[in-house]
Amino acid sequence: MFTPAAKSMAEQLGLKLGRANLDEFAATLQSLAEADRNIVAVTSDSRGSGKLAPFGKALPKQLVEVGIAEQNLVGITAGLAACGKRAFGVSPSCFLTARSLEQIKNDICYSNVPAVLVGISSGVSYGALGSTHHSLHDLAVLRAIHNLTIIAPADNFETRAAIQAAARTTKPMFIRFGKAAMYDCSSTFQCRDERAGRSELDIGMSSYSVGQVRVLRDGNDLAFIATGETVIHALLAAGQLAGQGVSARVLSMHTVKPFDAAAVLKAGRECRAVITVEEHSVHGGLGEACAATLLQAGVSVPFRIVAIPDEDTVTGAQADIFRHYGISMEGLAEAAHTLLKRA
């Protein structure tokens, strides 16, 4: 996933390589479920790919297997949630959010049950397996459905915080992440609580709130607004740009909906250019949400969406696909220079 130069930048910035967000999710859910027998995981022959085999072994009565049947998975998750269970439906995002979209829309969102859907190996995590296994549509289709919180955590910390929040949710929630080991984006940077106006070096739940952007790095030349596992690449690019005299702000937009419009507008007003980054189609995701927010508020700023273009996705592993489309330290730094020339 990371070039030697990117790894070196990570080291320079003091970022530690953690585990995959998928592993963090599985461990967090199991530890929560051990303390609360109302927490139930529902899998569609996906306990292995969801890293939930230990969960199933430790808590067999709290794991429901439905077989390879994603529509049934979502309906069952809704029914469990309607009867007081804290139900987590876990399935690859590509199947979960396409095949069972009607169940998500009606059984969960329209019926307003506090079910949690976990889209594992989202985006192009299954890179080389091809487009059947890519979920580059999920943010777009789910954003258009009323009554759903949509979360894409950047790192282990945000994953843990999102799952903890999901275990207490009273509303429908969707969380997506990948399976590659992630650097801890939260470990060294000064995180400012934008709303409270205070700075925090201590990373804890206080610096994570569903629906609220986390500013991972400050800067006023350019803002990277990124979501999910592209945040690390923006952070590394910001490190590289600093050495080239460009100060870049990095926003982790872990919650895509509800949308933290205030943080986006602040970035648009305070920075000379804005680049959005997402592991998703250019259509209907974070980039278009930011563009609409800025435009409707009359904020005009050089703007670029870095995402997967509307074409037959290039073949290769996730890292190949990321590099091909410029979702990398080098690609994002170059995009920043190009955009700033217009500023």
Add this chain to the structure above:
Amino acid sequence: MRPIPITDHELAQKAAALRQRMLRLIVQAGAGHTGGGLSCLDILNVLYNRVLRVSPETFTDPHRDRYVQSKGHCVEALYVVLADRGFFPDADLDTVCRYQSRYVGHPTRKIPGIEMNTGALGHGLPICLGMALAGKMDAAPFRVFTLLGDGELAEGSNWEAAMAAAHHRLDNLVAILDHNTLQITGHTRDVMSNEPLDEKWRAFGWEVRTINGHDYAELTRALTEPPPAGKPLFIIANTVKGKGVSFMENVGKWHHGVPSEAELAAALAELDATIHRFST
């Protein structure tokens, strides 16, 4: 939570009155699923007056029985039965399908007594499976019921759930088929043949009971006698689309036909005669 005692005669009388109320509601709303509402009304009448352990007072009790109407388009029948059982005032039904009314043309949880939002077909059974699983996990005494249409069985999600319910040994789950053999395009056997239904559901591991879906004694027995341990229960309720109004019975156009004033008057008169017959 105890079902109120009611005789077959009283149920028959009530059913005719509920059919009248439903038809008046559909005419007033200018929309509705007339034929299917009439075919499933006896099933709902028995469920809510004899079988389900639920009432307006106990609707939030975690141990209440659950009913999810998978064939959500026949909501008018459910509305009149719920109003009759006191879940909400009958006058509320004057607003069905009106601007800003919460009484829309399919079930929603905004209405007291309704468990889940339905309307897209093939959703009720998987949802009920989740509810039945929750009941098993908590060793809770409640049962879970859903009502399916026979045309609806073409939706593949039903068969995913059929497999999973037997696999998970959900003997607290009951699926009732409103087997009126007609759907919007015509006879179900011509649109997408689904027989032999009893053999299919038995082969999936369910206990199957085939009954007359307009016979109160048969409905009561099939719905109350528990299935063998570990088996979910599938009840094929043979019904007549448009039941109770002679000119609507087995006529496809009444799937969502709205009666004219004259047709309504004729239907109400016929149902008046039924009420009279059962009051003597």
